[in-house]
Amino acid sequence: MPAATSAATAAPAPPKVLRVSEHTIEIVSDSGEGAQKCGQIFGAVSAKMGNGVWTVELIPAEIQPPPRVPEGASGNRIRVGEHAVTNWGDRTHLVIAFNEQVLLARHRVDALADDAVLLVEDKWARSDDADIVEAWNAAMKELSGKHYRIIPVAMEDECLTIVDNPKKGKNMYALGLLARIYGRDMELIKQQIAHAFRKKSEEVYNQNVALLELGFHWAEDNIDFRVEIPTHPAETPLVVMNGNEAVGMGAIASGMELCAMYPITPATSVSHYLSEVFEKFGGMVHQAEDEIAAAGVAIGASYAGKVAFTITSGPGMALKTEMLGLAVMTETPLVLVNVQRGGPSTGLPTKVEQSDMLAAVFGQTGDSPHIVMAPATIEECFHVMITARRLAETFRTLVMVLTDANLATGVTPFPKPTLDEAWQAAPLDLSPVRDGQKAYDWNKETGLSERIIPGRPGGMFTLTGLSHDDRSKVAYSSDIHQHSSAMRSRKIAVLSSLLKPPAVYGADKGDLLVVGWGSTKGAIEEAVDRARAEGLKVSSMHCRFLSPLEPGLREIFARFKKVMTVEINYSDEMGDPYVTEENRRRGQLSLLLRNATLVDVDCWGRVPGEPLRPMSILEAIRGRLPRGGAA
Amino acid sequence: MSQVCGLLPVLDQGEDHEYEMSEYEGARARWCPGCGDHSVLTAVQRLLAAEQLAPEQTMMVSGIGCSSRLPHYMKTYGFHGLHGRALPVATGIKLHRPELAVFVTTGDGDCTSIGAGHWVHALRYNMDMTVMLLDNNIYGLTKNQTSPTTPVGFKSNTSPYGGILPPLNPIEVALGVTNASFVAQTAEWVPAHLYATLRAAYHHKGFSFVRVLQRCPVFTPAIFQDAVKDPSRIIMMVHDDGVVTPELDKVYTSQVHHDPSDLAAARAMAEQTDRIHLGVFYKNSSKPRYEELRRVTPRTPAERVQLLEKEFARYAV
Numbered sequence: 001m002p003a004a005t006s007a008a009t010a011a012p013a014p015p016k017v018l019r020v021s022e023h024t025i026e027i028v029s030d031s032g033e034g035a036q037k038c039g040q041i042f043g044a045v046s047a048k049m050g051n052g053v054w055t056v057e058l059i060p061a062e063i064q065p066p067p068r069v070p071e072g073a074s075g076n077r078i079r080v081g082e083h084a085v086t087n088w089g090d091r092t093h094l095v096i097a098f099n100e101q102v103l104l105a106r107h108r109v110d111a112l113a114d115d116a117v118l119l120v121e122d123k124w125a126r127s128d129d130a131d132i133v134e135a136w137n138a139a140m141k142e143l144s145g146k147h148y149r150i151i152p153v154a155m156e157d158e159c160l161t162i163v164d165n166p167k168k169g170k171n172m173y174a175l176g177l178l179a180r181i182y183g184r185d186m187e188l189i190k191q192q193i194a195h196a197f198r199k200k201s202e203e204v205y206n207q208n209v210a211l212l213e214l215g216f217h218w219a220e221d222n223i224d225f226r227v228e229i230p231t232h233p234a235e236t237p238l239v240v241m242n243g244n245e246a247v248g249m250g251a252i253a254s255g256m257e258l259c260a261m262y263p264i265t266p267a268t269s270v271s272h273y274l275s276e277v278f279e280k281f282g283g284m285v286h287q288a289e290d291e292i293a294a295a296g297v298a299i300g301a302s303y304a305g306k307v308a309f310t311i312t313s314g315p316g317m318a319l320k321t322e323m324l325g326l327a328v329m330t331e332t333p334l335v336l337v338n339v340q341r342g343g344p345s346t347g348l349p350t351k352v353e354q355s356d357m358l359a360a361v362f363g364q365t366g367d368s369p370h371i372v373m374a375p376a377t378i379e380e381c382f383h384v385m386i387t388a389r390r391l392a393e394t395f396r397t398l399v400m401v402l403t404d405a406n407l408a409t410g411v412t413p414f415p416k417p418t419l420d421e422a423w424q425a426a427p428l429d430l431s432p433v434r435d436g437q438k439a440y441d442w443n444k445e446t447g448l449s450e451r452i453i454p455g456r457p458g459g460m461f462t463l464t465g466l467s468h469d470d471r472s473k474v475a476y477s478s479d480i481h482q483h484s485s486a487m488r489s490r491k492i493a494v495l496s497s498l499l500k501p502p503a504v505y506g507a508d509k510g511d512l513l514v515v516g517w518g519s520t521k522g523a524i525e526e527a528v529d530r531a532r533a534e535g536l537k538v539s540s541m542h543c544r545f546l547s548p549l550e551p552g553l554r555e556i557f558a559r560f561k562k563v564m565t566v567e568i569n570y571s572d573e574m575g576d577p578y579v580t581e582e583n584r585r586r587g588q589l590s591l592l593l594r595n596a597t598l599v600d601v602d603c604w605g606r607v608p609g610e611p612l613r614p615m616s617i618l619e620a621i622r623g624r625l626p627r628g629g630a631a
Numbered sequence: 632m633s634q635v636c637g638l639l640p641v642l643d644q645g646e647d648h649e650y651e652m653s654e655y656e657g658a659r660a661r662w663c664p665g666c667g668d669h670s671v672l673t674a675v676q677r678l679l680a681a682e683q684l685a686p687e688q689t690m691m692v693s694g695i696g697c698s699s700r701l702p703h704y705m706k707t708y709g710f711h712g713l714h715g716r717a718l719p720v721a722t723g724i725k726l727h728r729p730e731l732a733v734f735v736t737t738g739d740g741d742c743t744s745i746g747a748g749h750w751v752h753a754l755r756y757n758m759d760m761t762v763m764l765l766d767n768n769i770y771g772l773t774k775n776q777t778s779p780t781t782p783v784g785f786k787s788n789t790s791p792y793g794g795i796l797p798p799l800n801p802i803e804v805a806l807g808v809t810n811a812s813f814v815a816q817t818a819e820w821v822p823a824h825l826y827a828t829l830r831a832a833y834h835h836k837g838f839s840f841v842r843v844l845q846r847c848p849v850f851t852p853a854i855f856q857d858a859v860k861d862p863s864r865i866i867m868m869v870h871d872d873g874v875v876t877p878e879l880d881k882v883y884t885s886q887v888h889h890d891p892s893d894l895a896a897a898r899a900m901a902e903q904t905d906r907i908h909l910g911v912f913y914k915n916s917s918k919p920r921y922e923e924l925r926r927v928t929p930r931t932p933a934e935r936v937q938l939l940e941k942e943f944a945r946y947a948v
Contacts, residue, residue, distance in 0.1 A: 047948045238948035245946070253939055255932065258727060281938055282930035286726060289752035293719035296712070296749075300692075300723020303710060304731070308723065326713055413948045419939055421932040454708035454724070454731055457687045462657070462702040462709030465695075473658070474703070 016225040022052075022081035023182070023227055024089050024113075027174055028106060029098035030067045031060055031074040034171030038096075039076020040411070041175060041192040045184050046078070047240045047413040050231035052085035053078060054522075055411040056611070058106075059350040068124075068135070070105035077111075080182070082230045085412065086377070086522025090615040092116055094181070094227075096174045098155070099124055100139035107143055109610075115147050117225075119177060121170070122152030151223070153177070158218060162210050169211045176215020182227050186216070237416040243381040243407030243519075247337055248273040250385030251309060253417070255424025256335070257283040258308035260297035262290055265349045266405040267313045267339035291316040295323035295336070302333050303463065305453055306425045307392050309335035309385075314343045314356045318363070324398055325364045326465045328488065331440060331451065333392035333399075335385070340404040340518075342609055351609035352405035354518050355569040357588040360400050361547045369489045370398035372547040376521035379414035380544075381407055386423045393425065395491045396451055402546070404568070406519040406611040433459035439472035440487070447490030492548050499545060501552030506532060506539030509559035512625050514540040515601070516566050517589050520612055524566055527617035536625050546592065554597045564602040564624055565590040566617055571605040652680040660704045665852075667819030667845030668697060671765060672704055674826045675734065678833060679707070689732045692721040694746060696738035697772045697847075698765035715746030718753040718762070722921075725758045729922045732833075733760035739780040740770045743801050747779075754808040756921040757838045761829065764801055764840070765819075767847040768854050775850045782854065802901040802912060805840050806894065812837035812918040814897070815874070815911040818844040820859050821883075824867075824909055827874045831911060837920055844907065858907050868900070868910030883909075891915075 025042070029035035036057055043055035058075045065072030079089040091113040097103035097120045106112055124136045143150065155173055156166040163169040172193070179189055193208050241249070248270045251259060259278065261271045275285045288294035294310045301308040312320065317338045327334040340356045342348025360372050371391055375384040381403055388399040433452055439461040441449045449470075452459040467475040467484060475481055504513070505525050516524045521542045531538040541556060543549065557563045571587040572579040586594070587603030594601045604620040606612060655676040662668045679689060689707035693699035695714035702709025708731075712720050721735050742750050742764050753762070769787065770776040776789040779799040786793050805814045813835040817828035825843065832839035846852055846859075858864040862882050868889040869875060880886075885906075889896060891914035900908050930938070 044948075234948065239943050239946040240948050241946045249939070249942065252935065252942075255935065258723070260723065277942065279927045281935050282927055284726070284925055284927055286722075286925075288719065288722075289748055292716060293722075293749055293752070296716045296719025297723035297726065299712075300710070300720035300725075301727035302723070303720070304690075304724040304728040306727070308727070322713055323716070330712075416943055416947070419936045421936055424932040424935060454690055454728065455687055457685075460686050460706050460708050462691070462705075462711055464703070464709075464711040465713060466711070 013224065015223065017228055018225060019228045021083075021229065022079065022085070022089070023094065023229055024077065024079045024092045025094045025178065025182075026058070026075060026077045026092045026106060026111070027096045027171075027178075028058060028073050028075035028102040029170070030072050030102065031063065031065055033074075033098055033167055035075035035098065035174070037196060038171040038175045038178075039078055041189060041196060042178050042184065043076070043078045043411055044192050044240060045188045046080045046182070047238065048188050049185055050233035051229055052081040052083050053240070053412055054085040054088050056088050056406070057409045059409070061350055068099050068101045068132070070101050070108065073102035073105035075102070080229055082232065087526060087614065088406075088410070088611050090613045095119065096177060097121065098170060100136050104139050104142060107146070112146070112148065115149070117149045117151065118143070119151045119153050121155045123154060123156045125152065153218070158214055159211060162214060163207060169207065172208045172211035173215035176212040176217075177219045177223070179212065180216045180219035181223060181225070182229070186212075234413070238413040239416045240411060240413040241378065242269075242409055242411045243375075243378045243403055244270040244339065244409075245273050246378050246381035247311070247385055247401075247403065250382040252278065252281050252283065253382070253419060253423050254386040254389035255306065256309055256385075256389055257306050258286060258298065258301045259283070259311060260286040260288050260294040260301070260308060261311050262288050262294045262316060264291070264313045264316045266341055266408045267311045267316070267337065269408065270311050270337065270339070291319035292323060295320040295334075299323060299327050299332050299334055303330070303453070305428050307333045307335060307389050309337065309389075311337040311339070313339050313341050314359070315346060317356060317359065321364055324370070325366060325368050327398045328364065328368045328370050329465050330463045331396035331449070331488065332463070333396055333451075335388045335392050335399050335401065337401045337403065339408045340402060342607065348609045350405065352519070352611055353568050353607055353609070354402075354404055354520070355588065355607070356402060357517070357546060357569070358591065360402055361592070367485055367489065369492045370400065370547060371395065371492070371495060371545075372400045372402065373545055374402045374518040374543065375407065376518060376542050376544065377414070378407055378410060378412050382417055389425065391495070394448070395495060396449065397488070397491060402518060404519050410519075428453060428455070430455045432457040438470045439463070440470045440484075442470055442487040445490075446494045447487035448494065496548035496551055499548070499550045501556065502541050502543060502550050504539050504541050504556060507537065508539065510537035510539050511561045512536070512538045512621065513557065513560035513563045514538060514566050514617070514621065515543065515563060515589065515593065516540065517543040517546065520566060520568065523612050523614045524617055526614040527621060530614065530618050531621045536621065538621055538625065543589065546589075549592060549596050553593065554599065557597055557599045557601070562602065562624065563593070563599055564604055565593065566612065566620065567603065567605040568607060568612060569605050570607050571603045650680055650683055650686070652676045655679045655686060655706050657704045657706045661700065662697060663848055665848035666697070667767060667843070667847075668701065668765060670819040670822055670825060671698075671736070671763060671843055672701055674822065674829050675701070675705070677826055678829050681830065682833065684732050688730070689734070690721075690724055691734050691736065692717050692724065693736045694741040695772070696741045696770070698736050698738040699741060701736040715741050715744070716749065717741065718746065718749040721760055722753065722756060722758060725760055725922055726925065729759070735760060735762040737762065737764055739764065739766040739768060739778040739801070743779045743799055743804070751804070751808055754805055754811040754838055754840060757810050757812050757918050758921050759836050759838070761832045761839045762841065763829070764842045765845055766801065766842050767845040767851055768798070769847050769850045771847045771850055785851075787850070800901065800904065801842050803898070806898050806901055806913055810918050811840070811913065812915050813839040813911070814913045815840070816842045816844065817874075817909055818855065818858070818865075818907070819846070820855070821879065821909065823876050823878055824874065827876050828911070831874050835914060836916055837918055855907070865907045865909055868908055868912065870911070872914060873911035
């Protein structure tokens with residue numbers, strides 16, 4: 001295709017129709033130009049029409065980065081498929097960019113397919129400012145290295161026929177372009193616009209619809225192709241949301257009533273959502289003065305009644321460490337959600353990583369046995385909260401839930417959960433305690449005990465973070481700490497005995513087993529499908545529990561010649577300078593698995609600050625499986 | 632959150648049971664002989680008996696330090712948590728169970744140093760609880776380290792050549808916090824005043840902050856000795872709406888009539904550190920209380936499911 005064509009023609013020929021099973025679309029702009037709203041509506045409408053959809057936000061690290069700089073690229077990436085879409089995919093096929101600099105950003109991170117179609121606001125090419133024109137020309141030169149098809153669009157000039165401030169309307173114009181190109185249902189789009197601007201006036205709605213139609217008609221007159229992705233309307237009701245909303249709704253469905261938090265990206269949107277709705281459900285969000293206090297308030301509330309939860313990200317989890325140990329030591333149920341971002345330190349606040357696993361499992365001082373779970377999909381972000389609350393209560397301990405920025409900001413439809421009242425916490429039992437009931441009536445086999453909450457006559461005792469005996473009396477003799485440590489630890493073994501071995505995706509034996517955890521499941525399975533189509537004997541498996549690990553791993557691993565984890569955390573590659581088998585720093589899951597199974601589990605990890613692409617995982621698989629399969 | 636209030640079972644003691652002081656006694660106190668903490672423990676037990684608080688409806692929350700051992704010596708529910716973190720735990724308890732009577736004991740290190748952030752915010756939350764700062768000007772449990780309230784020149788294991796920074800004045804800090812509603816000072820060696828002050832604090836609806844001046848018999852036995860020996864070094868702030876202890880009038884003759892609603896006067900007095908002021912510096916019952924502001928309508932599981940169905944409709948594809 002020609003590198004730069006003008007699409008404007010007097011008498012348009014009927015558009016060429018591209019029939020594809022999936023397409024990935026991006027809309028990128030400077031921060032604050034509304035690209036995300038455009039992308040969200042496009043994704044929602046595509047889902048309603050019966051397409052699989054996975055939407056991710058492209059977020060700059062700053063709130064108001066300077067305009068027209070690549071670092072400020074902000075927007076949405078929407079992968080639309082004929083069937084369910086489980087991850088953000090590989091490269092983008094069509095981009096709408098509000099300036100050439102944000103487009104360059106996407107080009108430079110290799111986000112765009114070689115033959116991508118790029119619709120670019122071209123007012124910059126016609127600017128009075130020579131620097132801007134020069135920047136435009138330089139960008140076009142840089143982009144010309146690929147086979148992109150660049151279509152200039154005078155978006156702002158068009159919008160100015162309707163609005164005074166084009167910055168406020170371009171996103172709806174862009175939505176109109178997409179609606180025409182992808183044959184989206186305009187009525188559904190208008191409904192979404194009405195919902196999105198429900199707090200604004202009808203005039204705002206009308207203006208947005210006018211902009212939408214303007215874009216639609218321009219595309220009709222000027223774009224010489226259309227894209228058709230078959231739709232299959234769902235037979236069961238679906239809901240569409242991001243992982244943080246799913247966590248919030250799951251918390252409500254579990255009957256928890258208190259979320260104590262301190263603002264931290266990318267976890268905060270859970271509390272934004274809950275702050276809006278939680279009180280309606282008899283719950284509340286407490287914004288504490290710091291991360292430590294957030295954990296303390298949750299522990300206090302849990303101790304006094306129903307299990308409470310706190311939500312944070314890596315740096316916040318680090319600050320809460322001492323509180324987490326307190327929950328474990330006092331056997332106070334607590335749910336902590338860590339929406340992981342890149343680290344260490346402040347790291348990559350808005351970007352995905354899976355680097356907190358070892359800190360989550362082992363990061364507390366002393367011996368601190370607790371439960372760590374990792375939902376693999378946005379749907380699981382909902383259900384994990386119900387399980388987490390129940391496990392925290394039953395096992396009287398800390399349950400950590402590790403999600404990540406990919407799940408938090410990804411948006412995809414899933415079957416509407418069938419709600420069950422039994423998921424919710426029971427009403428508080430304030431009856432007198434049994435005669436002789438102790439603060440920790442440990443079952444010597446299981447370590448489990450019934451917890452006593454304040455208000456129960458006859459049960460008075462002082463909970464303490466000091467080592468204590470079963471009556472919660474501070475331990476002064478040597479055997480007590482040994483015994484109480486065993487009781488707390490035993491509970492984890494008991495939980496492990498109740499779990500099922502993980503399912504293997506693909507054949508149950510072969511040359512390579514790829515093992516993942518958390519948000520990478522969709523991308524890993526897509527890569528495995530492609531590898532199997534190439535004839536490689538590859539299967540995959542996903543860990544939902546990290547402490548304890550699910551049972552049966554050794555037996556599963558034995559059926560494969562090679563086992564390798566795929567993780568979004570840093571690991572040395574064999575062959576790197578100075579790196580040996582002995583000193584190699586390995587992927588976090590691979591360390592856990594090696595420890596638990598004594599199998600020589602290999603790892604492949606990357607920390608690009610974005611979700612893994614199936615293509616990259618496929619390449620890693622090919623790299624580990626030279627011709628002829630594993631050695 | 633607070634739906635339990637109406638569901639409380641009838642107390643097993645029956646309504647006509649009268650609690651004796653001894654019914655609030657827990658394990659034998661293991662503080663050093665002569666420690667001011669013993670006085671506070673007795674005053675608290677006396678207060679609970681006077682108020683006839685059901686032990687199972689009473690919470691003693693503490694952090695870490697000598698003073699934070701107090702919950703163990705009570706026969707109520709207790710939460711002996713982390714150093715500096717008693718207030719967040721108490722906040723969580725009170726938010727979820729506002730019907731419980733909550734008392735917090737903390738020390739000068741626990742409250743004004745490692746827990747200072749929580750202290751400021753707890754004053755601002757103004758939740759209904761009684762907070763006792765047992766201030767002996769030293770870290771005792773970890774054996775003689777300088778605390779924020781240690782006097783200049785005082786030699787400790789961490790300041791062997793004497794403390795160099797002016798000590799923090801917890802009363803000034805408390806009076807400086809927006810929405811603080813009750814700030815008082817008393818002394819461990821004046822038991823009648825200690826008791827009367829705790830009682831006034833308990834009766835105040837809101838965050839009642841009481842600094843109890845104490846001597847550590849091991850590390851700071853001399854700090855308040857001048858005032859102990861010479862009552863004229865103490866100025867009693869008296870007011871009908873504050874603390875009134877007529878039985879002490881003959882001993883503590885230096886008195887000032889101070890209206891606890893006068894914040895400016897309270898601050899001015901807090902700054903005068905040449906003599907010790909005892910009594911209520913500030914009291915304001917009209918300040919908003921966080922647990923009241925956050926009161927929500929409780930929901931049954933069935934209601935919650937019904938509402939959640941509606942919520943899912945907003946996200947329906």
